[in-house]
Amino acid sequence: MFSSITRFKRLLVFVALAVMLTITFETAQQLYYINRYEIAFGVTFFELLKEQSYQWILWMVLGFSLFSYIKHTKSETNSRAYYVKLILSILGLVVLNILIISILQMTFNGVSFSGSLFFNEYIVFYIFQKAPMYTLGYIAISGILHLYFSNEKLQIKVQQLSDVKVANELLYEKLSAYTDDKAQVLTIKIGNKKRVVPVAQISWIESDDYCVKVHTEDGDSLSMRTSLKALEGKLGANFLRVHRKAIVNMDFVKEFTLANPPKIILHTQDEIQVSKSQLKGVRDFLGTLEIS
Template sequence: MAFVVFEAFQQLFYAENFNNGVPMDVTFSEVLKGGMLRWGLWLATSVGLVYYVRKFPVKSGYELVRKLLAYGGLLLLVLLLDIALAALVNMPADEKSWSVFTELFQFYFFHKAPIVFVFLVVVILLVHFFQYKSEIEVYIQELGDLKNTNSKLYKQMKTTERNVMDTAKVIQVRVGNRSQIVPLEHIVWIEADDYCVKIHDQQGKAYTLRNSLKSLEEKLPSDYFQRIHRRSIVNLKFIERIEWGPSASVTMQNGLELPLAQSRIKSVKEAMN
């Protein structure tokens, strides 16, 4: 509407200063009415263009040239139709002749064709924008649903993995060029060692495993193994005695005494019970 109002003032300016074919006694309201009528007709004729573009949008770079040619041909037809309608609605009532129509057609073609062309191109771009905007919103919603589904599956897999570790009674440790199978029931305690852990068995042997103590704790069956300190996990069945005082400690059956963190006393008591 702002553009149509501006165009009406422009027409009056041209009429008063350059006498471009508009009667000198024309009023602003008449010019505005004519502009609104023309743009209303052009909007109406663009409906077919909108329908075609929505039905046959550009979906890939491979079909870009072919679609642009089709859009260009349809755009040219709509443009010529718009100019012809502009000439028809502005023909004087007492001069209905082909020569007058031709003259008005030429005038509006050179005067309005660039603006109408840009208008129709913007229509094509807007149709693509809103169509793909809707598709992208649906796609984002689907991605959100997929993320939620994958999160649930991930949790199920972690639970399954832990259950498998609970039922699997061994840990596989790489020793040189071979793999050593260490039964869980033979493990006395596990010690944190920088970025690795040391697994101590009941025969006094120690095996190094490249894993964190926290990660290994999550995989071990909690009814057998308990974290008693930030640096150690023990097998409950190998505990000889537990001191619950301020200097809490756990003594294993092989005589090894390990510190018991105050923050771990409650969970160890529950496990023992």
């Protein structure tokens, strides 16, 4: 909340500075033309600044309705109707600005109201002097507000996703106390069919080019398009890598011999060579087991 208020204050400061620079520029520009073409005499910078200031303050006050409109319709920014209404709102605000300024200026000058004078001298003058700047200003403000509220929506979405992530992590921690994330079955494609093999029935797995052969306790040998490395992370702690080409289900181990070369003999009578690099791991694993 605090960071949101800070961003909004920064936005207001930015808009205020932009308006101040615009007022100063227009005042200097108007003074230049008055002096250059001798339109009037004795006009000072601060007199013109005062006149420009109230006109732009009016522009800002009326512009708050634009802020309110964009804020309350920020969920509709993907629709064409939203942009049509926004453009019409900007044009309406510009017209309203010109009407009010013309009336005020006519009053300040002490001129009796006349429809033709009001339109020809004031409305037309301020259309050429103010309408382009006012329109561009409102468009710029609309763009800034659109980006601001889009960022706000994005921050809310990120926070929601963060909350979901935290909730899922807590749920995972609770569930992991009762189960693990290791595979319980392997799904192996055979022709146009898929066979589901319980991991507990797999005696060992060997590498076979770009595939692996999954050997089961029933003596079946099923080809599966994957790698030993990919399977190793999915299998339980009882599956041990004994060779670069073999993973063994240590629950099926019947004998372990240190003959040259060392090998494991399974209850299925399969014999799997143990590599030197994996020998220590196999011995450590079997050191806690009674081999029958």
